[in-house]
Amino acid sequence: MKSHLLFPLLLTTLGCSAKEPQREIIPPAQYEAQDAEVEKMRERLLRENPERFEARTLEHQGRTVRYRWFAPEKADKPLPLVIVLHGSSGKGSDNRSQLLAGTGALGAGVWATPERQKDHACFVMAPQCPPGEMWTLTASWTSPVHPLSPKPAPALTDLMALLDDRLKTGEIDPKRVYLVGASMGGYGTFDWLVRQPERFAAGIPICGGMPEGQAEKLKEVPLWIFHGEDDSIVPVEESRRAFSQISAAGGPVRYSEFKDGGHQISVHAWIDPKVAAWLFSQRR
Template identity: 30%
Template structure:
């Protein structure tokens, strides 16, 4: 008797699983407009941003961690090149082979980071890129640091960890993100964004049962991002974080 493919799959579960597993293990395709090993401009959900895909993106089937970077107030506008002046997108522009998918959106003039928009953007990215949903993390500086705290408080299941730099959140809300580890940075001479509220957020998160650290740079003003993003332990820490049981 000759069996068709559907009958074969139904009558041989082991073979069916092997075939389906083989299909699932195929390396992902690079979406149109992007390129592995390059930082390219892209747009989703009405938001413009830079996307870096690792050079091996289309060569392996394993899903990639995602790092979302939020810039500060000075990089708002319509010139996407401004987003590359600090932090991870600058490092990639200078030749760093970032070992994760890096997404760096841009705010319009006068706007603040909105957790709702970031949540929608994350969903759109997961639907289109080969992202490990348990390894989505975020970092941001100044206004972007504040945005990271707000995002994690509003949608604590979105992010496995955050690394805010010279930015703080609402101390009354941080208990909601007790399962989101934090690695913060701040200069003790910052006249633009005071240190004390950042310390208060970290202490409140610890009191709520969360894990949080804050590196304070003596004699450093608002530019805590230069030493922070040169911290050799920051990126390995971010990429080591995973959501568990939530």
């Protein structure tokens, strides 16, 4: 598949000041026109992901951390790392569902395609949340507030150890570690960024929510937040509130809302080359 199939969607300007809050509304006519191409890419990655990503595990404090790993063929210097946190449909112990279920095929797979790697060579890590757990200790996604739990969820503690382990190899550029995720993964992205903002060059939380009162901790982390206006799973107010609070704190945040969009809008963000260009331009 040629690179033009990773098509531009979002009409934004990458040259704006990193500290200037940016908000945009994406009309249905703009993103729905790409639905057929999105589906083609999804079907392609359902076939390619299991072979492209190596299945690995890490033992940590008596727990088995399952993850998929993609490494570029040629990595003669430290390269960026993209960590992809899946939604609830990817949970399990098969070390496979995070690449296939829900929006996971695109969420993880798009970063490792030859056309994306041509422009943005990077490692990709797709961990799997164990069954019955979440990336965060959020009690309810529809709750009006989400206080930060005193300790991270066990699944997130595992990921912190996993990142430590991968950084020890020296193959990853520690100044270009990126964290992205949708739905449960969007919550996990916010939670991890709040707890360890110094570890990440940028983040993309989609259809998620930020722990309440934590915006100050994100004022130095470039973020691009996405949400669908009519999301019936995670209220759009979650992302609107995060954008408002981070903007008020002076953080480098941008927000894109899909007019009339539902919970599955992450696929449109993942395949957009402008989103990738923005992400990989960020450094600590």
